[in-house]
Amino acid sequence: MTPSAASAVPVSAAAPTAASRPARSRAPATRDTPAPLQSPAPLDASAPREAKAPRLRRRMLDPRWYQIAVLAGLLAFGLARLRFEIRLPQVAVTLAAALLAQLACTRLARLPAFEPRSALISGLSLCLLLRTDHLALAALAAVITITSKFLLRVDGKHVFNPTNFGIVALIALGFPVWVSPGQWGNVAFFAFLMACLGGLVVNRAARGDVTLAFLGFYAAILFGRALWLGQRPAVPLHQLQSGALLLFAFFMISDPRTTPRSRTGRVLFAALVAAGAAAVPFLLYRTNGLLWSLAALSPLVPLLDRWLPGPRYEWSHPVATAPKPPRGETDETPPPRRVAVPERGALAPFRP
Amino acid sequence: MLFLSAALSPPSAHSFCGFYVATGDARLFNKSSQVVLVRDEDRTVLTMGSDFKGEPSEFALVVPVPTVLERDQIHVGDQKIVEHLDAYSAPRLVEYFDENPCMMVKYEGKMLFRNAAPTAGIAEDAATRAKALGVTIEARYTVGEYDILILSAKQSNGLETWLNENHYRIPPGASRVLATYLRQGMKFFVAKVNLKEQAKTGFKSLRPLQMAYESPKFMLPIRLGMVNADGPQELFIYALTREGRVETTNYRTVKIPSDAEIPEYVKDAFPDFYRAMFRTAAQKENLEAVFLEYAWDMGWCDPCASEPLTQDELRELGVFWLDDSPGAPGMPRVRGGGQAPFVTRLHVRYDAAHFPEDLVFQQTSDKSNFQGRYILRHPWTGADDCPAALQYRAALRERRAKQASTLAALTGWDLADIRSRMKVRDDWSSDGDAVKWYQKLWKK
Numbered sequence: 025m026t027p028s029a030a031s032a033v034p035v036s037a038a039a040p041t042a043a044s045r046p047a048r049s050r051a052p053a054t055r056d057t058p059a060p061l062q063s064p065a066p067l068d069a070s071a072p073r074e075a076k077a078p079r080l081r082r083r084m085l086d087p088r089w090y091q092i093a094v095l096a097g098l099l100a101f102g103l104a105r106l107r108f109e110i111r112l113p114q115v116a117v118t119l120a121a122a123l124l125a126q127l128a129c130t131r132l133a134r135l136p137a138f139e140p141r142s143a144l145i146s147g148l149s150l151c152l153l154l155r156t157d158h159l160a161l162a163a164l165a166a167v168i169t170i171t172s173k174f175l176l177r178v179d180g181k182h183v184f185n186p187t188n189f190g191i192v193a194l195i196a197l198g199f200p201v202w203v204s205p206g207q208w209g210n211v212a213f214f215a216f217l218m219a220c221l222g223g224l225v226v227n228r229a230a231r232g233d234v235t236l237a238f239l240g241f242y243a244a245i246l247f248g249r250a251l252w253l254g255q256r257p258a259v260p261l262h263q264l265q266s267g268a269l270l271l272f273a274f275f276m277i278s279d280p281r282t283t284p285r286s287r288t289g290r291v292l293f294a295a296l297v298a299a300g301a302a303a304v305p306f307l308l309y310r311t312n313g314l315l316w317s318l319a320a321l322s323p324l325v326p327l328l329d330r331w332l333p334g335p336r337y338e339w340s341h342p343v344a345t346a347p348k349p350p351r352g353e354t355d356e357t358p359p360p361r362r363v364a365v366p367e368r369g370a371l372a373p374f375r376p
Numbered sequence: 377m378l379f380l381s382a383a384l385s386p387p388s389a390h391s392f393c394g395f396y397v398a399t400g401d402a403r404l405f406n407k408s409s410q411v412v413l414v415r416d417e418d419r420t421v422l423t424m425g426s427d428f429k430g431e432p433s434e435f436a437l438v439v440p441v442p443t444v445l446e447r448d449q450i451h452v453g454d455q456k457i458v459e460h461l462d463a464y465s466a467p468r469l470v471e472y473f474d475e476n477p478c479m480m481v482k483y484e485g486k487m488l489f490r491n492a493a494p495t496a497g498i499a500e501d502a503a504t505r506a507k508a509l510g511v512t513i514e515a516r517y518t519v520g521e522y523d524i525l526i527l528s529a530k531q532s533n534g535l536e537t538w539l540n541e542n543h544y545r546i547p548p549g550a551s552r553v554l555a556t557y558l559r560q561g562m563k564f565f566v567a568k569v570n571l572k573e574q575a576k577t578g579f580k581s582l583r584p585l586q587m588a589y590e591s592p593k594f595m596l597p598i599r600l601g602m603v604n605a606d607g608p609q610e611l612f613i614y615a616l617t618r619e620g621r622v623e624t625t626n627y628r629t630v631k632i633p634s635d636a637e638i639p640e641y642v643k644d645a646f647p648d649f650y651r652a653m654f655r656t657a658a659q660k661e662n663l664e665a666v667f668l669e670y671a672w673d674m675g676w677c678d679p680c681a682s683e684p685l686t687q688d689e690l691r692e693l694g695v696f697w698l699d700d701s702p703g704a705p706g707m708p709r710v711r712g713g714g715q716a717p718f719v720t721r722l723h724v725r726y727d728a729a730h731f732p733e734d735l736v737f738q739q740t741s742d743k744s745n746f747q748g749r750y751i752l753r754h755p756w757t758g759a760d761d762c763p764a765a766l767q768y769r770a771a772l773r774e775r776r777a778k779q780a781s782t783l784a785a786l787t788g789w790d791l792a793d794i795r796s797r798m799k800v801r802d803d804w805s806s807d808g809d810a811v812k813w814y815q816k817l818w819k820k
Contacts, residue, residue: 107630109742157744200620200741209628209664253556258732263626309592311625311738 088141095148095275102152108207114162115151121166122147129174143170149187152271153315154194156201165190165201178326185282185318192319195312203312208267234290235278241298242269249306272314284325289332296321408610410458411596414694414717415739416618418590421694425458425584432521432569432582436544438600439565440557442591444514444526451586452520457689458584461614463682465670465721467632467748469646470679474756477768505541509534514563520583521574527564529554535564544568547603557597588694596735602728608663611724613735616695616717621671621742624735628665629722632657633786637751639779639798649750652787654723663730667723671746675716690717718743773804780804 099115102108126143129135146169154165169190173182176189194201246260263269277283277297284290300317304310412423428435506513510530517524529535532555539546544566546554557564567585574582601609615622623629633653642649657667674684687698695717724735755772758765776798784791800806 106628155740155742157742200743202738202740202742204623204625204629204740206623206625206628209661253559254552255556256732262732305736309594311736 088145091275092141092144092148095145095152098271099148099151102207106207106209108152109155109204110151114156114159117159118150118154118162118166119144119147121163122150122170125167125170129171133174142173146170146186146190149275150190153187153203154191154201155204156199158200161194161199161201164199165194168193179329181281181326183282183325184322185276185279188276188315188318188322192315203315205266205268205312205314208271232278233287234283234294235273237291237294238277238298239273241295242273242301245298245302249302269314272318276314277318282322282325284328284332286329286332289325289328292332293321293325293328296324408612409601410462410612410614412458412461412614412616412693413596413622413737414616414696415594415622415737416697418592419588419696420591420594421586421588421696423453423458423584423586423693425453425455428582432574433571435567435569435582437565437567437585438539438544438546440562440597440600441526441565441587441589442562442593443589444528444563445565445587445589446515447517447519449588450517450519450524451588452522453584453586454692455581455584457685457692458614460682460685460689461693461719462612464674464677464680464684465614465672465719466681467634467650467669467750468679468681469643469750469752471643471752471754473754474768476756476758476760477764478758478760478762506538509538511535511538518570518573519585521569521577521579522567522585523570523573524565524567524585527566529558529564531555532558539566550600550603553599553603556599562597586694588696594737594739596737598726598731598734599728602726602731608725608727611726613720613722613724615720615722615737615739616674616690616693617720617739618697618715618717619739619741619743620718621668621740621744622720622722622737623668623740624666624722625738626733626736627724627731628661629668630657630661630665631668631746632723632748634746634748635751636782636786637753637775637779638783638786639776639794640752640754641797641799642750642783643752646750649783649787652789654725656786656788658725663725663727665724666735668720668746669723669748670719670721671742671744672719673716673743673745674719677747684716769809772806772809773800776800776804776806 099108103110103112103115122143123140126140127138130138147166150162150165150169154162156162156165169186172184172189172193173186176183191201191203195203243260243264246263247257249255250257250260277294284293297314297317300321301313304313304316310316410425412421412425414421414423424437424439506527511534512528513525514528515524515526527535527538529538532551535554535558536546536551554564565587569582577583596611596613598611613622638649654667658665674690677684685693691698697715724731753775755775756768780791780794780798783789783794795802795804798806
């Protein structure tokens with residue numbers, strides 16, 4: 025169930041280029057600054073942390089390209105090997121609608137540049153997850169997904185993981201769409217492959233903690249439940265060996281745009297989402313627990329951010345001394361030590 | 377598929393939702409089960425057909441159920457309707473006859489792959505000892521030829537002891553599985569055949585048990601049946617829903633190969649073909665998938681392997697919305713009125729190693745049609761020799777080669793063996809390819 029996230033990659037998606045926003049006051053970032061959902065946060069190349077950054081990293085591509093490549097690869101694998109219930113026209117319509125919606129929102133919000141990457145990520149995620157017999161609904165899902173990024177914002181961050189919101193909204197509204205959590209099967213090899221690929225993205229994306237915390241809590245719940253019920257370990261292992269779960273953990277919940285800023289907040293959030301994700305199938309006996317749980321709990325993130333402000337930048341690697349931007353200046357985890365090539369000209373000071 | 381599994385399987389005693397247990401050493405052939413699930417929102421009507429072949433006095437059934445059932449929630453159905461549903465949704469063979477290429481009927485035949493077999497039961501009273509064992513007899517009914525008890529229990533050990541003392545021979549190791557269901561708050565539906573009642577019914581074979589209940593749980597408990605299974609078991613699930621196709625959420629649901637063109641000789645060996653094809657498909661999915669064999673609106677079919685079920689038959693199976701939804705204009709309707717249910721036929725071969733969890737389902741909005749359909753094309757055997765006919769005969773060889781390789785890939789059969797059964801030469805040509813007009817003249 026899961027991938028997604030339009031702006032899942034930290035670096036990128038997230039950081040609204042500080043440059044692009046002139047010193048913003050504390051006013052809650054909102055429509056006027058629909059944070060460039062995708063441009064990498066330009067960093068001050070002279071910042072000390074950059075000086076430490078390995079050269080190799082500097083040359084690395086925007087991590088969103090990794091994510092796009094991984095999601096596209098998964099989709100190709102799903103279509104060719106797993107025979108996902110989606111046909112190429114739906115893929116084309118979903119991607120086109122996502123890109124067009126992004127373009128339209130960019131214009132309406134008067135953003136300086138059209139950024140197709142996060143829209144592509146959202147579109148690919150929809151293709152991996154959403155199933156419908158109607159092309160128009162595939163397009164509608166893409167449009168809702170993209171516009172939610174621009175419309176549903178608090179403190180300059182969008183509230184919901186866009187793909188998650190798009191899917192849940194359509195299901196909740198009663199449209200004939202569905203998600204097939206069983207489509208991935210439980211092939212161990214595939215699980216392993218997904219974990220590696222996902223890990224790649226997460227490492228580039230900075231939100232590994234939330235992924236690991238979520239997986240840890242979720243696994244603990246499943247094993248705890250199995251222990252209580254007296255089930256064989258094969259049962260929770262079978263539940264964990266799910267492509268849907270890995271996709272969710274590595275590509276959706278890790279979306280830096282929609283996770284709490286502090287590590288404590290993220291771990292707490294991961295625990296809550298894991299509990300919700302288990303409650304839906306095991307207490308309510310409904311499907312798609314991961315998606316419902318994340319959607320229901322996402323509105324808590326702004327609250328968590330206020331209660332647990334924590335350092336803005338929670339990388340395990342050092343980043344140190346750049347001056348801290350005023351509150352509200354940047355919304356997201358800025359890119360790790362990568363020197364962003366400023367997309368919009370100016371460079372902004374940055375610091376954890 | 378039944379006879380299939382009967383042929384393949386050694387005697388044993390278990391199946392789908394629960395298990396059939398024998399009180400004696402009767403040989404029970406029961407590796408193939410059929411379940412009809414009528415589902416809309418939280419309402420479920422479950423019909424359990426199976427192929428119990430032992431003495432009715434030796435039948436006993438134990439099935440976990442989500443709620444305590446009232447008398448009116450239990451019914452004894454008609455196996456013939458289950459068989460009809462099976463025939464309607466069965467994979468089919470379609471025949472086409474090539475036309476004379478020189479100047480150009482489609483004939484559709486069908487061969488069904490059928491399941492069948494009735495259930496069976498036995499009845500037995502419970503004892504007050506139940507209480508001492510922590511077993512509560514929540515309800516006790518006689519329905520048709522069955523004596524039925526609904527049990528709840530505090531401890532699986534107590535339940536196991538009670539079942540054994542009451543001649544429900546529980547396989548060793550069942551206690552642990554019973555415990556997991558008890559912890560989930562499930563009750564146990566246990567049935568035996570009341571021989572007196574059975575004599576009154578006049579039926580020789582046992583009829584399917586049906587239960588109607590309201591619960592968000594949309595699942596089939598299969599683990600009890602695997603406790604002492606000595607090989608994989610076969611389960612057919614026919615889901616009748618309002619919205620669309622049903623699939624499993626905790627296992628992959630995969631379509632069986634379909635629309636494949638296969639050699640003519642398979643017409644006489646369709647059951648063998650289907651069995652081999654299913655085995656190959658299951659192995660390709662590491663024996664971890666549930667297979668979709670049919671998904672269609674009951675309002676029509678094309679080709680029909682059997683006529684769609686009538687309104688009365690559907691009502692008997694538990695389709696409860698026929699009266700309150702007469703079917704909007706333009707919507708498929710069943711014979712006799714009412715919105716046609718969407719039929720999903722799922723086929724799963726399972727064992728404990730590959731199916732550790734019970735099957736959990738969801739109803740999707742998918743209304744696209746699917747059927748297991750295999751095509752035979754009979755070549756034209758005329759003696760004309762116009763240029764088109766010559767071209768046609770040349771193309772036949774290529775077609776045969778392709779059909780043979782398709783069959784080999786689908787079934788895992790040996791290609792050389794297929795070729796010999798097709799009675800063609802190494803270059804895929806056949807004796808009948810170029811018959812002169814006079815060679816047929818005086819032949820019958």
